[in-house]
Amino acid sequence: MRYIIITLVFLCSLAIKAQNIDNRRIHKDRKNEMRDKIKALAVAHITKELDLNTEEAQQFWPLYNEVKDERDRLEKVKRQLIRKLESEFDDMTEKTASSYVDRMVAIDKRISGTNLIYKHDDIIKVIGAKRFLKLKKAEMDFKRKMIKEYRDRKPRE
Template sequence: MKYIYLILLTTLCSIGMNAQNPDHADRQDRNKEMRDRINALSIAHITKELDLTTKEAEKFWPLYNQVKEERNRLERGKKSLINKLESEFETMSESQAISYVDQMVALDQKIVATHLDYNHEEIIKVIGAKRFLKLKKAELDFRRKMIKEYRDRKRRN
């Protein structure tokens, strides 16, 4: 467990040092670094809240990451569809609009299904039902914490 924290701390420090040099990375690199940093913080938060053993972590994280990646893929597809829709909105016909609505509803249903399915049975086999509930709470708490941090930084600037 100590090694996980040490690795996360080292990663965060190296990302922080790279982020201090504005000439080092363009906007996409900074965004990727920020996503990686938030992901590392999320991993640390969830690991701490669930108090995972090394053996549990080895089984848990691949399952969790698989579901998370699927959700992210679907969300990226939805954003792409929205961007396409925005560029064609003024010139689209009613039948094209119906097609976009159908595609949007289908993506929303897949996203909800991914949230509901969540491979919860497999994860519960690894960490137990009680810690699964802790996982859901830890995810929500982390999201709230990040939103609060964002709002606080926005107020300061």
């Protein structure tokens, strides 16, 4: 009888563990799916706002994606630095804190530099200065639209 109970407990714990792993995978898949949908909506919104023809789109999107990829990479580095900082915060010396501040400021400067600024000449050659300004406005409008939609979907407490 004891062996049956031990076996049942073991099997139940395996089932629970497998379910947790499956739930994490489903959550990660759903998160990636939502991220892809948002990217697709952003591409559609920007393409519509800039009224890009096929040739312009072929030249514009690689430049734009390069800027966004670099920005995403830097944001990831910043998040990793913040996590590391959080784990060391209680035992941190003033000198170590100063070092973190310097690294954070350097990353923030690089992030703001990737805000289409370092590629703006190349992008302007493709779409022109006026549509470059439309691009900046389209990005802001899209962010506002996404935030508004998120707030509208979020249940009120």
